[in-house]
Amino acid sequence: MAIKSRNKVDVTFNSSSMSDLVFLLLIFFMLTSTLVAPNAIKLMLPSSNSKTMAKQTVTVYINEQFSYFVDETPADETELSQLIATKIVDDNEATVVLRSDKTVPVQYVVNVIDAVNEINNATGTNHKVILATSHK
Numbered sequence: 001m002a003i004k005s006r007n008k009v010d011v012t013f014n015s016s017s018m019s020d021l022v023f024l025l026l027i028f029f030m031l032t033s034t035l036v037a038p039n040a041i042k043l044m045l046p047s048s049n050s051k052t053m054a055k056q057t058v059t060v061y062i063n064e065q066f067s068y069f070v071d072e073t074p075a076d077e078t079e080l081s082q083l084i085a086t087k088i089v090d091d092n093e094a095t096v097v098l099r100s101d102k103t104v105p106v107q108y109v110v111n112v113i114d115a116v117n118e119i120n121n122a123t124g125t126n127h128k129v130i131l132a133t134s135h136k
Contacts, residue, residue, distance in 0.1 A: 057094035058087040062108050064101045081115035085123075092125045099132040 060080075061069040068075040070083040088094035096116050100109055109131070116129050 057091055057096065058084060059097045059099060060084065060112050062098070062100040062104045062112070064103050066104060066108055068108075068112070077111055080112065081118045084115055085119050088119070088125075088127060091127075094125075094127045096127060096129045097132050098129055 059071055061072070063069070068077065068080055070080070071087060073083065075083050084096060088096070096112070098109060098112050113129050116127050119125065120127055
């Protein structure tokens with residue numbers, strides 16, 4: 001007597017659920033990428049041909065009204081070194097990225113460099129200041 005198996009293997013593959021997952025992931029990444037704002041303070045950066053990239057520890061902004069911001073926190077010129085020092089207290093070789101509007105006078109840029117040099121002299125660290133530019 002021949003015994004026949006009732007379970008038959010179906011070799012077709014249904015990919016409709018896979019395409020649903022792909023479209024859901026696509027929509028998710030499109031929505032989340034539009035919510036990210038890397039530069040919250042809008043500036044017209046000076047242009048340059050150099051391509052220096054560094055690991056940024058803290059970012060200092062100077063907008064067209066000559067106002068200072070340390071990581072989007074408004075700062076006065078007198079408290080600039082104190083705010084930067086609290087952000088880089090654990091790092092001996094931190095990098096301070098300076099994003100200055102191209103209409104800002106050089107004295108405001110020098111104030112930020114002086115604040116970082118003041119921190120270096122007081123703590124014996126080797127922090128650097130990098131001026132951010134846009135590509136020409």
